Amino acid sequence: MNKPADARVSVEKIPLWIDGKHLTPNVARWGEVTNPATGAIIRRVPFCAAGEIDAAVRAAQNALPGWAATSPLRRSRVMQKFMELMQRNQQALARLVTEENGKTLTDAVGSVQRGLEVAEFACGIPQLLKGEYSENVGPAVDSFSIRQPVGVCAGITPFNFPVMVPMWMAPMAIACGNTFILKPSEKDPSPSVMIAELLKEAGLPDGVFNVVQGDKESVDAILSHPGISAVSFVGSTPIAKYIYEQSARHGKRVQALGGAKNHAVVLPDAELDFTADAIIGAAYGAAGERCMAISAVVAVGGIGDAIVGKIKERAQKIMVGPGDKEGIDMGPLVTAAHRDKVASYIDAGVKEGARLVVDGRNVNIPGYERGFYLGTTLFDRVKPEMSIYRDEIFGPVLSVLRADTVDEAIKVVNANPYGNGTAVFTNSGGAARRFYEEVNVGMVGVNVPIPVPMAFFSFGGWKSSLFGDLHVHGAEGVRFYTRTKQVTARWPRQDTPAPGFNIPTLG
Ligand code: NAD
Numbered sequence: 269m270n271k272p273a274d275a276r277v278s279v280e281k282i283p284l285w286i287d288g289k290h291l292t293p294n295v296a297r298w299g300e301v302t303n304p305a306t307g308a309i310i311r312r313v314p315f316c317a318a319g320e321i322d323a324a325v326r327a328a329q330n331a332l333p334g335w336a337a338t339s340p341l342r343r344s345r346v347m348q349k350f351m352e353l354m355q356r357n358q359q360a361l362a363r364l365v366t367e368e369n370g371k372t373l374t375d376a377v378g379s380v381q382r383g384l385e386v387a388e389f390a391c392g393i394p395q396l397l398k399g400e401y402s403e404n405v406g407p408a409v410d411s412f413s414i415r416q417p418v419g420v421c422a423g424i425t426p427f428n429f430p431v432m433v434p435m436w437m438a439p440m441a442i443a444c445g446n447t448f449i450l451k452p453s454e455k456d457p458s459p460s461v462m463i464a465e466l467l468k469e470a471g472l473p474d475g476v477f478n479v480v481q482g483d484k485e486s487v488d489a490i491l492s493h494p495g496i497s498a499v500s501f502v503g504s505t506p507i508a509k510y511i512y513e514q515s516a517r518h519g520k521r522v523q524a525l526g527g528a529k530n531h532a533v534v535l536p537d538a539e540l541d542f543t544a545d546a547i548i549g550a551a552y553g554a555a556g557e558r559c560m561a562i563s564a565v566v567a568v569g570g571i572g573d574a575i576v577g578k579i580k581e582r583a584q585k586i587m588v589g590p591g592d593k594e595g596i597d598m599g600p601l602v603t604a605a606h607r608d609k610v611a612s613y614i615d616a617g618v619k620e621g622a623r624l625v626v627d628g629r630n631v632n633i634p635g636y637e638r639g640f641y642l643g644t645t646l647f648d649r650v651k652p653e654m655s656i657y658r659d660e661i662f663g664p665v666l667s668v669l670r671a672d673t674v675d676e677a678i679k680v681v682n683a684n685p686y687g688n689g690t691a692v693f694t695n696s697g698g699a700a701r702r703f704y705e706e707v708n709v710g711m712v713g714v715n716v717p718i719p720v721p722m723a724f725f726s727f728g729g730w731k732s733s734l735f736g737d738l739h740v741h742g743a744e745g746v747r748f749y750t751r752t753k754q755v756t757a758r759w760p761r762q763d764t765p766a767p768g769f770n771i772p773t774l775g
Contacts, residue, residue, distance in 0.1 A: 282313045282457050284320060284481055285464035287327035288474025293320050299454045299483065304370035304600040305590035307638030311368075313457045316482040321449075321489035324478040328420040328447035329495055331475030336417045336445040340394040343443050347391045350439070350470035354384040357466060361431055361459055363592070368456035369430055370599040370640065371554045372591040376431075382720070383435030386741045389723040390443035396746045397444070406772070409758045415750035417445035418521060419497030422490045424511065425460075426503040427453035427602050428557045428662075434460060436727065437500045440745035442467075442476060446498075449478045451490060455602055457481050487511070492518055498749065500740065501525065502559075504660070505686070505732045512735035523736035523748055525559075525728060527660040528688035532562045532717060533677045533703065536569035538693035542715070544578035546693070550717035551579075551666040552586055552644050555598050556610075559733075560689045560711070560718045564650070564657060565668045566677045572670045576625060576648050579666070583626045583644040589633050600640040601663060607640040610663030614645050617656040617665075622647040628664055652680065660686070674699055682708045688729030691717050710734065 282301070283290040297315035302308065314320075335343075354361070362376035369376070399413040423437040434450050441448045452460040460479045467477045480486055490496060491514040498521040501511040508526035515522035532547055550562040567575050591599030601607040611629055618624055628643030642664055650657050650667035657667050671677040681690055691713035692703040704712040710729035713719030721727050721742065728739025738744040760766075 279309060280311045282311050282481060283461060284314065284316065284324070285461055285477070285479035286324050287330075287478070288468055290461070295320065297485075301368055301455065301457065302603065303367055304602055304640045305592070305636060307604065307640065311458065313454050313481050315454070316480045316486040316489070318489040320480055320482075321486055321493060324449045324480050325420060325493050325495040327475040327478055328449055331473055332417075332420060332447045335442075335447055335473060335476050338445070340397050340443070340445070343445065344391050344393050346467075346471045347387050347393070347439060347443055350467055350472070351384055351387040351391065353466045353470055354380065354387060357462070358384070361462055364459045364462060365430055365456070366591040366599070368458055369427060370591055370602055371557070372596055372599050375554055376591070379429050379432040382723075383429075383432040385723040386435045387439040389741065390439040393443040396743070397750070399752075405756065406758075408761070409756060411754065411756045413752050413754050415444070415746070416753055418749055418751055419446060420449065420495055421446045421498040421500065421749060422449045422451065422496050424451045424487055424490065424499065424501045424503065425453060427455040428554070428559065430456040430459045431463065433502045434463060436502070436740040436745075438463070438477060440741055441498075441500075441749045442472070444746060444749040446749055447476045447478075449480060449490070449496070451480050451482060451486055454481065454483050488514075491515055491520075494518070496520060498522070499524075500748070502740075503527075508735050509732075521748070523728075523738050523740065524734070525740065526733050526735065527662075527686060528559045528561075528729065528733050529564060529657075529660055529684050529686040530560060530562050530689040530691075531564045531566055531681045531684070533566045533674075533681065533690070533692045534568060534571055534575050535674065535692065535694035535696065535699055536571045537695045538571065538575075539695065540571075540574055540578055543693040544575060544582055546691075546715070546717040547575075547579055547666070548582045548586070550691075552583065552598055552664045555601050555642070556664040556666075557602060557662055558718070560720055561662075562691065562717055563661060563666060565666065566671050566680050567668055568671050568674060568677050572648075572668070576646070576668055579668075580625050580646055583646050583666075586644050588631055588641055588643050590636055590639065598644070598664060601642060602640070604640050606663070607642055610642055610661055610665060613656050613659070613661045613663070613665060617647050617650070617654065617667075620654040620656070622651075622654055622656060622667065623649045652683070674702065678703065678706050682706075685732045686729070687731035688733035689713070689719055691715070691719060710739070
């Protein structure tokens with residue numbers, strides 16, 4: 269995949285962003301960025317090594333004291349300006365997302381919107397950083413807590429949301445007074461540089477936000493760098509676990525969000541057409557490359573055949589093609605290798621004995637024969653031991669399992685190692701309540717197929733979908749990017765006794 273540096277001089281090189289400036293590094297390894305719709309190589313991305321990471325850390329360290337001392341109100345004003353600039357550039361950012369990731373333009377616009385909403389939330393940082401104060405915890409002694417920045421923070425992000433996921437992290441970290449280094453996915457790295465340019469235009473001082481590019485080597489240099497205090501990661505489960513372990517080993521605060529296998533549980537009293545419409549968007553939107561995509565339906569009681577019929581009818585009508593064309597519902601997968609991996613799961617599902625209801629292999633998009641396309645695939649009668657159920661496929665492949673009772677359906681969801689999102693479809697308030705009380709999953713929808721929390725709540729899964737304690741953005745984002753300091757203060761007067769020899773019992 270990686271060619272020597274001089275192999276494609278005509279293709280644009282994606283820069284790093286260090287200390288407020290573009291930088292084209294002199295690195296030994298470069299990656300290729302493709303347009304998944306056409307299969308063409310459109311850009312080259314530098315793969316940073318320890319030296320480039322160190323340069324970014326030094327820039328972030330130099331900027332830290334000044335930025336941490338900047339009043340939260342001023343930091344908030346930079347965020348407000350940045351949010352306005354993102355709104356103004358929403359289409360341009362979305363076009364970059366579609367070009368390198370493949371998702372449809374409308375979907376990309378939506379993802380940029382969800383990202384800029386985190387910046388909007390971060391504008392409230394003066395309020396969010398308020399601590400607590402208790403007067404007279406002892407005679408003439410007051411105690412108060414303050415939240416201070418953690419230091420230099422790093423974000424390592426996946427290919428599927430090249431704007432939204434970095435925006436889950438950076439605005440929160442920066443608004444809290446930290447400086448930040450982003451290492452985006454090497455598959456669609458360009459939007460990260462545009463985010464950096466907009467932050468600078470918004471008035472962010474140089475060095476507060478930096479972008480490095482690369483693969484495992486750059487990630488390892490981040491994880492072992494003593495100048496980085498906190499790491500936020502979003503990506504697949506094996507890498508999330510690795511990031512969690514390595515960050516802990518090097519004494520860093522860490523939150524590592526992993527992969528998913530999200531279930532929609534359809535109860536016998538669900539509205540059929542409404543449910544089928546919801547599942548179609550959640551399973552096949554963004555070609556299934558969403559961490560909150562529904563990849564398994566558990567049909568309860570007698571509703572199985574009817575819901576499979578409705579999903580089949582709709583799945584066959586989905587228009588597949590280049591994401592920047594009008595009328596396209598589903599774009600290509602991100603790379604040829606990923607498309608082939610997903611297709612191999614369809615082969616495996618057939619071999620393992622699942623019933624193939626809609627087959628997405630062999631789609632042909634005239635004029636785009638070299639693009640990385642797959643059609644929609646639907647399997648029925650899937651069993652938990654089959655690989656199409658066990659593994660996160662991350663493509664437009666939906667599996668339907670059958671369960672006799674709600675109890676059995678909840679057991680299926682809870683037996684799965686992932687716990688990112690899930691949804692129940694029903695008209696029964698009692699059944700829904702039982703479902704959201706009993707499932708071991710971080711984000712639950714009731715007749716809402718993709719229950720992604722808004723920016724003012726926090727986003728995160730349970731079990732193998734998150735390693736660490738705190739979710740991203742919202743109140744938990746503020747907690748992750750700040751350290752609490754508790755101050756106990758006394759101002760001596762002539763009549764206050766001096767501190768004694770033993771541990772004080774202030775009250
Ligand atoms: P990935 O794990 O392959 O890559 C994520 C990041 O880790 C990238 O920046 C990549 O360069 C880096 N990386 C890859 N291999 C590495 C290695 N061996 N060592 C160190 N770093 C490495 O994930 P992806 O394919 O880019 O994204 C898809 C995955 O992300 C899916 O599993 C999806 O469920 C998950 N995801 C989860 C969430 C969530 O909120 N839980 C959100 C979006 C995506």
